[in-house]
Amino acid sequence: MKEATQSASLKLSREEVNRRKIIQAARELFIQHGGIQDVNMHQIAKTAGVGQASLYRRYSEINDLSIDVVKEECQPLFDQMDQWLKAHAESQPLEQLYSVVEQFADFLEMKSPWLCHVSRSLTGHRPMQSPLYVWMRNCCQRLLEQAQKNNEIEEIDIAYTVEALMSALHNLDIHMIDQGFEKHRILQGIRRLYIDGLKVK
Template identity: 30%
Template structure:
């Protein structure tokens, strides 16, 4: 005799997986058509043909939804960063940090809309939101480590945590888009300015 409880659990898991795919497909379609900021959670639920309660049980806000949409890409980004750092351990820390920032800026160019969506929680969650983003948490840790190496070998002692915070603020979507679209910096020249402002490259 079949275990009805086990069958029910499998059905629930299948339904949950199907709902997730419908939500992600609907969100991606709407984001590409209208931009992340213009799309509401209610519109996503309607497009996915599910109840809003089902949507909110899986995603509390658009930030979490955007993060799920780019999770695989983010994993690949950090794999590339780790591989680069491992292969260039003997390079000056300032050179390694420049390349880490370059990899992230190139990634931001490709996934600008969705990364903006990940950051949008800042306006609704409060001042702690930046530290709650796994993207910026992981990047912050890498930057601090490289800045600490620099402090020991290339520049006067300073607060690496504070400098990393400021660097990440400059890399946020609103700051990056302003510098690119209003100030006219290309991604490459934006990177040059970051390096000149925050650390010497030798």
């Protein structure tokens, strides 16, 4: 029984080692190619130094793997923002919301363009269903609901307002790289529309 337990533990350990190798290899290739379009499972297995059978046992297709890459890459951001929100729980919800948007924009700028491209690609025609935007959507909705409860903002359609904000954030890299808008200009516009523009007059 003891040997079987040790064997199972070693097996799990090897699986975790392989998982980390696969995630790291995929991340490196996504950064190198600026997204997932020119990356395939064979390249990932070769870069990770694992057999394709091992890769396909865990991930049936590249989109499944991409979801885990995005989760791993974004988890430090989620942890950071959760800690920040707890530390600033007494601040007005709208000010918390703007600070979250600032941290989100800083993160995307640092990871742009590869993470934005991967996040768009992995969900096909529903790019804002990636782990990155699901977390942000839930956070923004919670803060706007609290702001409305506190009578800090006008009566608005919170669900649609959040989706409009997500659309603006979703194209952040395009606005910065392709259209030449500086980040502070984008953030000023977001503040004017989604923070100051919602406050009770």
